[in-house]
């Protein structure tokens with residue numbers, strides 16, 4: 001047959017395995033069957049292929065599907081292998097399936113068909129994670145904890161405020177994945193090799209049968225474009241980067257005893273019997289490295305490719321599917337870890353005021369009492385050299401008073417009451433006072449949670 005001749009001439013040599021993507025194409029086996037079916041139905045509807053032949057092709061495709069990808073034996077890719085199997089079942093008429101198309105528009109359609117599922121699955125995992133963050137935040141609007149800058153104690157905040165900071169980031173990751181989905185979900189089918197076809201194809205019909213939201217119109221663009229792969233990979237890498245920060249925080253917080261992971265999300269040591277390690281979070285953190293590599297690799301592969309089709313493209317998609325899958329799993333694991341972790345309120349409340357983290361609140365109070373903020377800052381900075389974590393509020397307030405006298409020559413009582421200063425030194429009070437929009441005050445957070 002013609003197929004045998006083509007195979008002998010082009011892929012029988014020592015580079016046969018190198019040329020073949022058949023193994024990796026397992027990821028688009030179902031997609032290719034769907035594309036073959038839609039194309040065959042359209043060919044019949046347009047009178048390009050007789051109904052009876054189309055019927056035989058569709059029934060052969062059913063047999064190929066039932067046998068599974070592993071049973072495909074011939075061809076340098078899944079497209080050729082399925083076509084060969086169809087011809088084996090139907091006879092030479094099976095070769096009519098490839099009328100008015102090329103593997104170029106075929107593969108481009110398959111990978112969009114597959115990737116859109118992966119993107120939706122990843123987006124769904126982000127929703128699960130956001131739900132977990134919102135649920136746990138709802139339980140901890142008044143649980144004070146240290147907030148950090150430069151990994152140094154900076155200002156007290158709450159567990160809810162902290163978790164919602166990630167909910168905001170993950171929400172943007174959802175939106176990026178859905179944007180990528182929208183541009184992925186367009187049909188290139190009917191572009192043929194890149195230059196269209198003289199057959200009277202109905203591209204809208206195949207797009208519709210395959211559930212695409214419209215066409216990639218220009219046939220050269222349709223066959224060549226892989227920017228949707230770069231966009232999908234980048235959206236996944238950005239989500240993975242968000243997850244890596246959350247994971248890193250939770251690793252640090254478990255180290256400090258602020259949070260304890262559920263056993264389901266921890267691991268132990270094969271030698272050190274006492275160990276409970278945050279391995280799921282470390283793997284989540286690690287996935288970001290792969291995902292960033294994938295985004296970079298995809299862009300590197302695409303960079304400088306001339307129009308229209310080049311075989312380099314065969315190497316572009318399989319690893320994006322894998323990355324999307326890994327990132328989805330990381331988001332699901334992060335969701336589970338967040339949903340089941342225990343926040344240790346006593347340890348957190350002890351640590352919340354460490355490192356004179358209420359200093360900014362004291363300076364704010366002095367400024368509200370009439371001092372220029374810079375002077376207030378200087379007073380509290382002077383006190384900070386003397387205040388330590390063991391001080392009672394009254395001892396710390398006495399040191400602020402001393403500092404006020406040094407800097408301004410006036411006692412603290414010239415600006416604010418001693419009681420107010422002591423209150424400002426309390427982490428919960430400090431948090432409650434920061435009720436600006438989006439701030440950590442329980443009331444502000446509660447209204448964010450309601451919104």
Ligand code: ARG
Nearest residue numbers: 021077103104107309313314
């Ligand atoms: N397996 C190929 C790919 O993934 C199909 C396209 C082959 N087209 C070609 N002109 N050689 O890109």
